[in-house]
Amino acid sequence: MHRKQRIAIGGALASIALAACVATAGHHEAAEKAPDVKLNVVNVLTAQGVKIWVPESIFAKKGDVVELRLINKLDQEHGYKIAAFGVEKVVAAEAAETVSFTADKAGIFPIACQLHPPHVAGQIVVLE
């Protein structure tokens, strides 16, 4: 009697484990499509009068899909360019844009406003 119950429970657990496996596999596929790095980057004017995208440094691992929501809080359009990954966007005053790319090479690459080169630039660090 106990043995039969144990077998029945064992079977049920195996079914649950199998279902969990299937669910995990499905989730994994979905995760591959979702961005690995998802950040809001905000263009602000500091107290010192410096226009800057915050955060200045973005970190990712090689192969990561990076999605950045560029939010321009200033009253003038600004650019966001990462030449290494073909990103070049102009964000209108008090507007937002999204850029997405795959960080397919490791290294440290500059981020700049292509419209106003003197603006303080940032960098993206892609780990091997």
Ligand SMILES: [Cu+2]
């Ligand atoms: Cu600018």
